[in-house]
Amino acid sequence: MGETLHTLAELGSTAISRRSLLGGVPFVASALVEPQREWLLWLLEEERTSTLAVVAGSGQVEQVHAMIAMFDEMDNSYGGVGVHTSIVNYLTVEVVPMLQQRGTAHHQRKQLFTAGAKLAAMAGWSSYDSADYGMAQRHMVQALRLCREGGDRVLGGQLLAGLSHLCTSLGYPREGVALARAGIATAKSAGSPLGLMRLHAMAARGHASLGDGRAATTALHEATNALDASKGAAQESAWVRFLDAHYLEAEAALCHRDLGESTAAERLAEASVTANAERRRRRAISRSVLAAARLQQGRLDEALGTATRALDGLEGVHSERSVQALREFRLRLAPHRQEPSVREFERKAKPLLGASA
Numbered sequence: 001m002g003e004t005l006h007t008l009a010e011l012g013s014t015a016i017s018r019r020s021l022l023g024g025v026p027f028v029a030s031a032l033v034e035p036q037r038e039w040l041l042w043l044l045e046e047e048r049t050s051t052l053a054v055v056a057g058s059g060q061v062e063q064v065h066a067m068i069a070m071f072d073e074m075d076n077s078y079g080g081v082g083v084h085t086s087i088v089n090y091l092t093v094e095v096v097p098m099l100q101q102r103g104t105a106h107h108q109r110k111q112l113f114t115a116g117a118k119l120a121a122m123a124g125w126s127s128y129d130s131a132d133y134g135m136a137q138r139h140m141v142q143a144l145r146l147c148r149e150g151g152d153r154v155l156g157g158q159l160l161a162g163l164s165h166l167c168t169s170l171g172y173p174r175e176g177v178a179l180a181r182a183g184i185a186t187a188k189s190a191g192s193p194l195g196l197m198r199l200h201a202m203a204a205r206g207h208a209s210l211g212d213g214r215a216a217t218t219a220l221h222e223a224t225n226a227l228d229a230s231k232g233a234a235q236e237s238a239w240v241r242f243l244d245a246h247y248l249e250a251e252a253a254l255c256h257r258d259l260g261e262s263t264a265a266e267r268l269a270e271a272s273v274t275a276n277a278e279r280r281r282r283r284a285i286s287r288s289v290l291a292a293a294r295l296q297q298g299r300l301d302e303a304l305g306t307a308t309r310a311l312d313g314l315e316g317v318h319s320e321r322s323v324q325a326l327r328e329f330r331l332r333l334a335p336h337r338q339e340p341s342v343r344e345f346e347r348k349a350k351p352l353l354g355a356s357a
Helices: 002-017 029-045 060-078 080-100 106-129 133-150 153-169 173-187 193-209 213-229 245-258 262-275 280-296 300-313 320-332 340-353
Strands: none
Touching (some): 029 133, 029 173, 060 080, 060 106, 080 106, 106 133, 106 153, 106 320, 133 153, 153 193, 173 193, 193 213, 193 245, 213 245, 245 262, 245 280, 262 280, 280 300, 280 320, 300 320, 300 340, 320 340
16 A cells, blocks of 8 residues: 555656656556456455445544545536646645554544545546546556555445546547446445446446447446436435436437437437536536537537537636547538538637647
């Protein structure tokens, strides 16, 4: 564990100064095999019967959780870029020294490691939003190792879901499916239907990206069953209370888009746009999916109007995930590039999306 804390400190120094060569290391999907194996071996050896970890605390633990809540609110409102430095600085300067302290009570130590894992994951997601994929991967891997020390299977499953999302989004859907399956094995013993729902949805995303409609449909069905099995957010771990039917709608819309099932994609993406009025990043992503679904149906003008609203909605939000979704839509415009309306959209989108290929 000392090595993990040392690595986190180095990552923090790199993220803040940006002078180290480590910051230029690319995302490497194959490097996730060993952390995944380590986690599954720990899971096999874990003999405790408790399922939902305690996430409330006092003193240091309570302080860290308050900071997590604040960072999460800022991230949802403005994207990860603006809050990235604050998260990394707090993790490196305040939390890592807490984790290095000797003599901390056993239960408090576990809660601190779990909270540290959540913060490291947030640093990873904010790196993703900054298009720093290698740094995102490294923070998420260290988060998984901290989580193992904390013994929180619910959070561990969510970290694997995050790594699955990262792999599939960056063009490694087979690795994304494998990580989702590892998470499913974790979540089945964690007593968290909402967490299990997200993992099945991530598996569906990977299958859909691979063009395997049958496997994607099966995974979405399992996700729906898990959602139906939940007794409500209040009965779940705090780590998964943000998950709901609208989250599944948004992920299912992406699956249907990738499978060319435009009618289902449009219906689900439209519902997600309506439901996420306060979550600007998610709304922009769903609008991009909605635009793609309408384009798949030959409704070019409607598709461009929807994508333009997604662009406008990102004013003040700095999120590579949202930009990535709009770039994916722009790629689909290639057969229509000579249309004046498409050229106008590309002109307006260029400051945010960069030049088209």
